[in-house]
Amino acid sequence: MNGLYALKPWYAARLAGVRGALVRREVSPDTLTVLGVVCAGGAAAALAWLPAPLAVLPVAVLLAARLAFANLDGALARDTGRTTPRGALLNELGDRAADLVVLAGFLTLAPLWLVALAALGATLPSWVSLAGAAAGAPRRNGGPVGKTERVLLAVVAAATGWAVxxxxxxxxxxxxxxxxxIGQLWKELGS
Structure with missing residues (x-):
């Protein structure tokens, strides 16, 4: 079950021209990771301070950019032969930080306990994927509510005000x- 993650190859193909321009300009993949977190911060600010539906355009644009940077940083590193363990670490930390920063934008819209519960929930799939990779399984992505679905849900909240x-x-x-x-990994690692 890959959810919207199944669209990643299509999306990556749409970004090929941008990726080529970044390669020619010798942009660092780490810069793109940081820019993704900055975009998440902008989206969180718009979500927190602009009323629905005025928040929808900046939130949608900034989160689309956040997803683009998340796609481009690793692709750029691979294209230029600049994959490093430190870059992989920064990528993972950047993805988690961006998720949590976006959810922090809900602090003005919903009870703290619910924002904290959503933040904890949003990190769980990554913990599982990273644990599976550490055990030797391929990295798991997608799912009923993966990163892309969480972005879409934040846009829905910005459009409707339905934060809770x-x-x-x-x-x-x-x-x-x-x-x-966990079920997929349990089955795969048990054989």
């Missing part, structure tokens, strides 16, 4: 995604 239901879906859906990944 969106956070509940993020929390529950992310936990379900983690369970699905």
């Amino acid at each position: 239901p969106v956070l509940a879906v993020i929390a529950a859906g992310s936990a379900l995604t983690a369970l699905v990944r």
Whole structure:
């Protein structure tokens, strides 16, 4: 079950021209990782301070850029032969930071406990994937509520003001995604 993650090859193909321009300009993949977190911060600020539906355009644009940077940083590193363990670490930390920063934008819209629960839930699928990779399994991505779905849900909240239901879906859906990944890994690593 890959969810919207199944669109990644299509999306990466759309970014090929941008990737080529970044290669020619010798942009560092780490710069793109940091820019993704900055875009997440901008989206969080718009979500927190602009009322729905005025927040939808800046949140959607900034989160689309966040996903683009998340796609481009690793691709650029591979294209230029600049993959490094430190770059991989920065990429993982940047992805987690961007997720948590976006969810922090909900602090003005929903109870702290629910934002914290959604933040915990949003990190669970990555913990499972990284644990599986550490055990020798291929990295798991996607799921019922993976990174791309969380971005889409934040845009829905920006458009509608439905912060509480969106956070509940993020929390529950992310936990379900983690369970699905655990089941896949358990089966794969047991054989």
